[in-house]
Structure formats: structure tokens, C-alpha cells
Amino acid sequence: IMMETSWSCCTNLGPSGSSLLVTSDMSKLFQKPNFAQLCQQKKKELQGPRRSARIHAYYGLKSPPYKLDALEPYMSQRTLEMHWGKHHRSYVENLNKQLEKNDMLYGYTMDELIKVTYNNGNPLPEFNNAAQVWNHDFFWESMQPGGGNMPIFGLLQQIEKDFGSFTNFREKFIEASLTLFGSGWVWLVLRRNEKRLAILKTSNAINPLISADIPIISLDMWEHAYYLDYKNDKGKYANVFMDHLVSWNAATVRMARAQAFVNLGEPKIPVA
């Protein structure tokens, strides 16, 4: 029964990112203030100079697929409130403010926006905000209440094939999170070129989309992600993530989708 409910949570194959909203699509928890804000914004625009109707598409703040206290005691509600409610929200708002001024960047999906603003290594100012919005969406969906344990079926076989054993993978992942200096993320990705799973560390807002690798799970190693709960104990945070938070269901779904793009060759390991 646990399996079924968590499957239904993860039916969106990978984070769809942008919701081009003209109506409010904000979270249910913080609905009232945001709806009012959005209405005011619309009113101002409509009352503006009389010209042809301009539709402004903005990105919306997507809420995690669980309540903010659902990850207790491993990730406290307070952390979720700050991390999602303040940090993630401000990335979205700042991105929208930047997009207001720049017509050229309208109409992109989030994935496309990230690649365009990355600009092959010379990022535009919108990159940090756009990438961080996407990163956090991906991160929330990489976790679930009652997560952790081990992956099953094909994903486990693939991990064992590429890392030797699940234990080895877990060790390498935690090592990556401890050795990442500064702010950044740790990812399990499917490498397109090498056609195998690998662990990737990225700095600040960088994510595997720009290197055309397919992310499977991620761990936020910015200090704001763990400081309230674990202070400077990165090891404990990473271990708790592996043991109790990571959503292998989401990972399996993403893996299934990834295999449509990457032919992993022999032996034919079905994902699920």
C-alpha cells in the first residue's frame, strides 16, 4: 500500500519545472497572501497604458509532494519552512523580477531556460535563479516521507553494475557530499556518453542539465539545507538523507524515463 501511494505522488516524470501561470497555481498552504498579491499584480497591469493585451508568463513556486512536517524528524518542519518558504520562494520571485525586464527569455520551459542562460559557461544573470528553482524542485521530489532503504528491481541492478555494490555507491555518495567545498549539490546521474550511472558534485547553482547528463537524485549541500538541523555535521545529514529521506521511487521513475534517451546496452536490465 505504501508503494502505491508513493507512486501516485511521482507521476510527473521528472520535474516539469515551469508552470506557465496566468492564474494562481501557488501552494495550498500559503494560498491567501499569494493569491492577493497576484490579483494586485494583474490589476496593475490591466490598468496600465491602453495597448494590446500582454500576457506575462511567470514561473510559479511548486510545493513539495508532501506536507512541510512530513519529513520529521530527519528534516524538520522549520527547515522546510525556511528552505522552501524563504529560499526557494525568493529564487522564484527574483527570477520573475529579472524576466520582467528581459523579453528575450520569455516562453521557455525551465529546462530550456537553464541551458540558454548558462550560455556555455558565461552565464547570464538569470542563470543562478533559474537553475536554483529547478534544483530545488528536483530536490524536494528526490525525497519522500519514509524514504531511504534501498532501490529495487532494475535500478538496484544498474547501481550494482556501475558501482560494484549498493554499499559502495552509498559510501561514494556520502564521500562526495563531505568533500564538496563551498555551496553546491551532489547528484546521481546517468551519463549519456559513458552510458552508466555516476556521482557528480556541482558548485553553487550548476546542475547536470548543462552537461546533458540525466539526474536521478540530488542532495542539497548548501549550508542552508542542513544548518538548522545538523549545524556543521555534514556527515550526519548525508547519512540521514541516504537512510531515511531519499526517494528511490522517484529515482526509478526518472531512470525509466532516462532509458528512453540512453541505450544502456547489454545486459538488458529492465528498470522495473
Added chain:
Amino acid sequence: MSRETLEYHWGKHHRTYVENLNHQIVGTELDQMTLEDLILASYNRGNILPPFNNAAQIWNHEFFWESMKPGGGGKPSGYLLELIKRDFGNFEALVKELKSAASSQFGSGWAWLVYKANRLDVGNAVNPRLQEEDKKLVVVKSPNAVNPLVWDYSPLLTIDVWEHAYYIDFQNRRADYITIFMEKLVSWEVVSLRLELAKARASEREREEERRKREEEDGYSAGSEAVEMYLESETDESEPEAE
């Protein structure tokens, strides 16, 4: 800045950097170097070697603690204030620039007020403000562990904007943290003192450079004949080889 913050920031973070660096350099030749030399050596033109992060962070944090004092804040005075007025217009403009640099440093890093007195290229790194006038105060920001020593600047003041510096007291409100730092914590006496030292160092460097240049000129005029002779003999040898 709460006691809890200091207990973690100094007692855990800063201490860990020290312990890790000691593990890394014990028994190697790096053990003999001063901290600043170690920082410059391991920066390696941007292609940093493993001890850099720890060494630089130790230096940065020491510098940071000394940049603050209880009952700090207020305004600078004396020569420092003069330079501020000359290079930024007025004190408020400096505060604004510092705040902006600290807020816009994405990810982890530091914001600095430095004394720039290095017109020439530094062998170790590209000078980020090459075109500007020499001997002035500038505000710079740096990511992660990098500090202005690698650009051959003389740091005068720093503010730590790694999240661990303000998360306990201010959570995500970095702007408030910076404001409080400027209003209540910064020690302008220390900054003035560092400015005096920086100026003295810069003057000494200038004198040494002039001395070196004079020596070079003397040496050059004596050796130029020798150079010409060498060239002539070289061309004589190369002709038969070309055939």
C-alpha cells in the same frame, strides 16, 4: 552575533580547518612556510592545490574575527576616512558598496575592503581590477576560500557571507546580517591600523622596485656589448647547418 554562532563558527568550523590543514601538511615542506606563503603557493594560479582551501579559510577567519569588536560600528576617522572620501565619495557610499558586494556574492564567499597598490601583474593570478588607478581603496568579493592576497591586494576588512556565518542568527536574511555587521560589529580602529601597514608595505615595495630598476639599468649598459657578440657568432654557425 550570538554566542552560539561563535561557538559553532569558531569552535567547529574554524577549528576543523586548522585540524585538517595540519593533517595535510605535517611532515611536508609546506609545514615550514608561513600561512600567507602557503596560501599563495597553493593557489597555483587558480588551479588550487588541496591545502589551499583550508589554509585560506584559516587566514580568512582569523582576519574576520579581528575585523570585529564588541561595541563596534560607528564611522572611521583620520587617514582612513580621507581615503574613503577620496575613493568612494562618502562613507555611506562605501557602506552601500560593501553591502551590495556581500549580498551579491552567490553561494559561499567573502566581501572585502582592500588597499590596492600593485600596478604590475602578479605572477600568481590575474588582477581582477587591472585598469584602475593604483593606491586606492576598493571593494571586492571572492568565492569560497579565495581571498585578495592571491591578487596581491592588502585586505583591510572582511565580512564572511558563507551561510554558516549568519544562519543561526539571521537564517536567510543576509542583508540584515550585513547591516548589523556594519552598524554594530566592525572595528574601524583595526581597519585603520591595517591601512597604515598596507601603506608602509606599498612604499617599501616601491623603493625596492626603483632600486632594482636602477641596478638593472646599470647592469644592462655594461653587458650590451657582450650580447651583440654572442648574436654574431650564432649567425655564423647557423649558415653551414642550413645547407
